[in-house]
Amino acid sequence: MFQWNRPSAIPDLLGSEEIQRAVVNSYALTGQNEAPQTAIALLDSIVAYKNDPARNPYYMIGSQIQWVADVNPYELAVRDWSPSQKHNLNVSGGAGKTTYYASLGYFGQEGMYRFNTDKFKRYNFMLNTSTTVTDWFKVDLKTNYNRSIYTEPVNPSGKGGWWRALSQEPGRNVFMPLRTPTNAPVPNAYTDNVLSFMDYNSSDKNDEDIMLITASPTITPLKNWNIKADFSYRSQNIRNKTVVPYQERIGGSWTALVTDYTSPSYVYKDVTAINHFVTNIYTDYTLKLNDHNIYGLVGYNQELNKNDFLWSNKTELINAETPTIGLASGQLTGSDQEREWSVKGVFYRFTYDYKGKYLLGSNGRYDGSSRFATSTRFKMFPTFSAGWRISEEKFFSGLKTVVNDLKFRGSYGSLGNQNVGTDMWLRLYGTTTQVDYIFDGVRPVGITPPGLIDPFLTWETATTFDLGVDATLFKRLNLSFSWYDRKTTDILVDGAKYPATLGTSSPVTNSGVLDTKGFDFQASYRNATSGGFTYDITGTLSNYNTKVESFSGNPNMLLSTLYNGQVVGDIWGYETYGIFQNDEEIQNAPIHNSSRGPHSGLIFPGDVRFNDLDGNDSISAGTTVTNPGDLKVIGNSTPKYAFSLNTFLSWKGFDCNVFFQGIGKRDVYISDNLYWGAINGGIGTREVYSDSWTPDNTDAIYPAYKNRASNVTTQTRFLQNAAYLRLKNFSLGYTLSPALAKKIAMQKLRVSASAYNIFQISSVPKYFDPEVLSANYPMLKSVAIGIQATF
Amino acid sequence: MTRTNIIYKITLFTCIVTLFYSCKKDDFTTRLPLDRLGDENFWRSENDLRLYNNAIYPLYITGFGTGFADGTLQPWGVNASKIVYGDVITDNLIPNSYSTVAANTYTVPTLSGSGGWNFSNIRVLNIFLDNYNKATVSDDIKHLYLAEVYFLKHGIILKK
Numbered sequence: 001m002f003q004w005n006r007p008s009a010i011p012d013l014l015g016s017e018e019i020q021r022a023v024v025n026s027y028a029l030t031g032q033n034e035a036p037q038t039a040i041a042l043l044d045s046i047v048a049y050k051n052d053p054a055r056n057p058y059y060m061i062g063s064q065i066q067w068v069a070d071v072n073p074y075e076l077a078v079r080d081w082s083p084s085q086k087h088n089l090n091v092s093g094g095a096g097k098t099t100y101y102a103s104l105g106y107f108g109q110e111g112m113y114r115f116n117t118d119k120f121k122r123y124n125f126m127l128n129t130s131t132t133v134t135d136w137f138k139v140d141l142k143t144n145y146n147r148s149i150y151t152e153p154v155n156p157s158g159k160g161g162w163w164r165a166l167s168q169e170p171g172r173n174v175f176m177p178l179r180t181p182t183n184a185p186v187p188n189a190y191t192d193n194v195l196s197f198m199d200y201n202s203s204d205k206n207d208e209d210i211m212l213i214t215a216s217p218t219i220t221p222l223k224n225w226n227i228k229a230d231f232s233y234r235s236q237n238i239r240n241k242t243v244v245p246y247q248e249r250i251g252g253s254w255t256a257l258v259t260d261y262t263s264p265s266y267v268y269k270d271v272t273a274i275n276h277f278v279t280n281i282y283t284d285y286t287l288k289l290n291d292h293n294i295y296g297l298v299g300y301n302q303e304l305n306k307n308d309f310l311w312s313n314k315t316e317l318i319n320a321e322t323p324t325i326g327l328a329s330g331q332l333t334g335s336d337q338e339r340e341w342s343v344k345g346v347f348y349r350f351t352y353d354y355k356g357k358y359l360l361g362s363n364g365r366y367d368g369s370s371r372f373a374t375s376t377r378f379k380m381f382p383t384f385s386a387g388w389r390i391s392e393e394k395f396f397s398g399l400k401t402v403v404n405d406l407k408f409r410g411s412y413g414s415l416g417n418q419n420v421g422t423d424m425w426l427r428l429y430g431t432t433t434q435v436d437y438i439f440d441g442v443r444p445v446g447i448t449p450p451g452l453i454d455p456f457l458t459w460e461t462a463t464t465f466d467l468g469v470d471a472t473l474f475k476r477l478n479l480s481f482s483w484y485d486r487k488t489t490d491i492l493v494d495g496a497k498y499p500a501t502l503g504t505s506s507p508v509t510n511s512g513v514l515d516t517k518g519f520d521f522q523a524s525y526r527n528a529t530s531g532g533f534t535y536d537i538t539g540t541l542s543n544y545n546t547k548v549e550s551f552s553g554n555p556n557m558l559l560s561t562l563y564n565g566q567v568v569g570d571i572w573g574y575e576t577y578g579i580f581q582n583d584e585e586i587q588n589a590p591i592h593n594s595s596r597g598p599h600s601g602l603i604f605p606g607d608v609r610f611n612d613l614d615g616n617d618s619i620s621a622g623t624t625v626t627n628p629g630d631l632k633v634i635g636n637s638t639p640k641y642a643f644s645l646n647t648f649l650s651w652k653g654f655d656c657n658v659f660f661q662g663i664g665k666r667d668v669y670i671s672d673n674l675y676w677g678a679i680n681g682g683i684g685t686r687e688v689y690s691d692s693w694t695p696d697n698t699d700a701i702y703p704a705y706k707n708r709a710s711n712v713t714t715q716t717r718f719l720q721n722a723a724y725l726r727l728k729n730f731s732l733g734y735t736l737s738p739a740l741a742k743k744i745a746m747q748k749l750r751v752s753a754s755a756y757n758i759f760q761i762s763s764v765p766k767y768f769d770p771e772v773l774s775a776n777y778p779m780l781k782s783v784a785i786g787i788q789a790t791f
Numbered sequence: 792m793t794r795t796n797i798i799y800k801i802t803l804f805t806c807i808v809t810l811f812y813s814c815k816k817d818d819f820t821t822r823l824p825l826d827r828l829g830d831e832n833f834w835r836s837e838n839d840l841r842l843y844n845n846a847i848y849p850l851y852i853t854g855f856g857t858g859f860a861d862g863t864l865q866p867w868g869v870n871a872s873k874i875v876y877g878d879v880i881t882d883n884l885i886p887n888s889y890s891t892v893a894a895n896t897y898t899v900p901t902l903s904g905s906g907g908w909n910f911s912n913i914r915v916l917n918i919f920l921d922n923y924n925k926a927t928v929s930d931d932i933k934h935l936y937l938a939e940v941y942f943l944k945h946g947i948i949l950k951k
Contacts, residue, residue, distance in 0.1 A: 336826065340822040342819055343820065369820060428828065429827070431828070432846055437845070439848075444845045446845040446846025446849075447839070448915075450830075501909070501910050503910035504911055504914055
């Protein structure tokens with residue numbers, strides 16, 4: 001399969017002229033009369049360069065370089081389409097009492113940048129064999145090998161991922177060309193534009209292989225009685241290598257070159273070996289007594305995970321072409337980490353049904369984890385379920401032609417979660433290699449005391465009560481609905497607040513109850529017409545809501561951590577009144593610049609005005625639920641009403657698949673400066689700039705375009721509706737008829753074309769993916785063609 | 792061997808293996824840290840006591856490696872190294888700020904959050920007092936380190 005990807009939207013960044021004009025205008029917006037001459041001169045030069053690109057993209061103020069180029073980092077760096085490909089080869093067969101299945105796969109993808117782009121490769125191999133030794137003994141062997149390699153240029157630390165870094169620092173990334181002009185004092189050299197880091201030959205390579213071997217013997221001593229075991233071993237090796245060669249760049253001077261992030265040069269290597277051992281031994285028995293069906297299973301499970309990490313770093317590469325620890329001359333640093341965790345437990349399952357009409361079941365686990373203290377290590381997690389297929393009852397027979405199957409079901413049970421660090425239950429001492437004190441002329445090693453621990457740390461338990469109904473109507477329509485209430489008790493959190501007299505921070509403890517209520521609904525309809533046209537439509541809808549039922553660590557109901565009654569995902573913010581239009585309005589409005597207020601310092605027309613919810617004539621943020629000041633819950637970031645619609649159509653060898661997916665309700669507050677531009681210190685987009693407040697544009701949506709992050713404070717006016725509908729997949733395929741396929745010596749041949757993420761409805765800025773809402777990587781849309789052949 | 796005989800033996804073997812795995816009590820799920828110091832491998836020797844006390848000194852007697860500053864932390868008037876800046880409580884030099892003790896304006900902190908009510912440094916000493924007896928060294932040596940801790944503890948209590 002060959003596929004081509006591209007970002008579905010590229011931010012419409014401002015050019016250097018608009019950026020500098022905004023800077024010049026911002027002086028008037030902050031109560032200063034006139035922009036300084038230097039800012040105006042810079043603007044003039046930018047305009048002059050724009051009108052005549054033959055000029056130099058810089059001018060000098062003494063020995064200081066002023067750059068005036070007009071680079072759009074996204075246009076320069078992002079290519080139109082980046083390719084990827086995926087190939088698979090499967091073989092299966094058998095001889096005598098042994099059958100096998102083997103598969104070989106390759107996946108390769110290139111990133112979306114023009115220079116030195118990131119690359120991903122994955123190879124996988126699988127071999128499964130099954131041997132029937134005697135009629136009561138069988139052995140399955142599975143071998144799985146997976147290797148992936150990812151390389152990318154090193155992004156300077158602190159500048160964020162590449163996609164986001166491109167939207168920052170206008171003075172570098174827009175005003176500086178990638179290289180100095182040929183007639184410059186230092187010709188054709190890298191400037192301090194972020195793209196120079198991408199283009200020069202630094203590299204970050206991640207190389208990972210995973211080998212999984214499983215042996216599963218099955219003994220069948222009697223008919224209906226099996227004894228099975230799985231012994232598996234997974235070996236995972238991760239190797240990282242980072243190479244940052246020395247590089248000088250031109251920033252503000254031709255003589256004092258910039259070497260931040262690229263000096264000293266270094267090579268960093270690390271190796272992680274993870275060995276995971278699993279043993280499962282279980283036995284089951286099936287019993288059928290007239291109309292009674294009984295199934296029982298008991299077993300034992302244990303897992304051991306060992307993690308061994310070693311890193312080292314050496315500065316001053318002798319030769320950038322051969323970057324190794326041995327061929328570097330600077331400071332060598334290194335360390336390691338060794339971790340282990342294990343779980344073991346016994347489990348059972350029991351099911352019973354009478355004529356497939358009344359169903360009963362129970363399963364459970366008694367589990368222990370090395371992450372918890374000895375006395376609280378083991379815990380029992382049972383589940384009980386019952387079902388009634390009412391459609392099998394005699395009195396239902398009249399309805400059976402319409403309602404073919406109808407089942408009511410319910411279950412109640414619990415599951416454990418051990419998702420905490422490996423030694424949270426142990427007191428661990430810290431070390432200081434050199435204390436800040438001199439004893440006998442040296443600074444010796446020191447040991448620092450452990451933090452608090454909870455010696456009764458135990459499993460987090462999720463107890464679910466669930467009711468549901470499944471139905472089949474007209475032999476074509478399947479409906480399924482479940483409602484559930486999941487209580488998570490003993491949640492593992494470190495948010496407990498203690499007084500400062502304790503002398504240390506609070507430990508991770510089991511404190512609190514979360515309650516999640518929700519439902520899942522699925523409906524599918526499939527049919528085939530006499531003309532050979534078949535269709536299959538499946539729709540789903542689900543929703544949930546999580547509330548903090550109790551949390552013992554927050555008696556003062558602070559907003560900074562979980563509190564009783566909190567709806568998870570709630571966004572606290574100010575209620576926006578509007579934008580200050582004139583000084584008179586600022587004078588008469590509640591005070592906005594108190595110590596806990598949203599703004600600090602002087603307030604100017606063009607700043608955001610908030611509503612005084614608590615009526616004390618001062619806008620301020622409270623810290624507790626009972627006294628939230630002028631804050632209130634303005635939205636909820638939990639995705640609500642997730643829905644999907646999957647349609648599959650086929651007719652005479654042609655098939656078509658359309659998959660829509662979306663979220664019905666979600667609020668999100670984007671404060672990233674990719675969106676806010678200069679208001680929050682980034683480059684910014686035309687969308688925000690052209691609709692920002694000025695004395696002439698008083699009914700603008702956005703506040704005045706000047707650097708003032710306090711206008712970005714979470715508030716109602718800029719809360720985004722993150723609901724969306726997306727066409728995730730649209731594919732068309734054609735399968736050759738078996739007769740035709742046979743003529744070219746094939747069993748099956750299918751060609752297909754697909755498109756992903758090509759259409760969506762959403763109101764968040766289009767360069768944010770509404771599914772992930774992160775500025776670090778854009779949403780990709782792609783087209784693909786594929787071919788499947790079976791011989 | 793008949794078939795049932797073999798099956799019987801394999802079943803028995805499986806049961807024994809299972810029992811063996813599950814009956815090794817709690818060794819399998821007890822995983823002590825491999826790369827960090829815990830209560831299980833610390834407080835053993837004189838060296839442990841000494842290393843622990845090494846880290847206490849900088850908390851109480853500001854020394855080498857502490858930044859240059861002339862803040863107004865109680866009670867000396869500076870919060871930088873007293874080895875270097877100790878002169879501020881003599882007549883040899885005049886600091887930007889003054890020593891509240893010398894000026895007789897020092898007040899014992901009362902409010903929480905005022906700096907005087909964070910007991911993290913005393914906690915460090917108390918952990919020593921709770922644990923030093925575990926070390927397998929003679930009382931003479933133990934008392935040497937105990938004395939250091941008592942000295943510092945009384946010092947800080949005087950300030951409260």
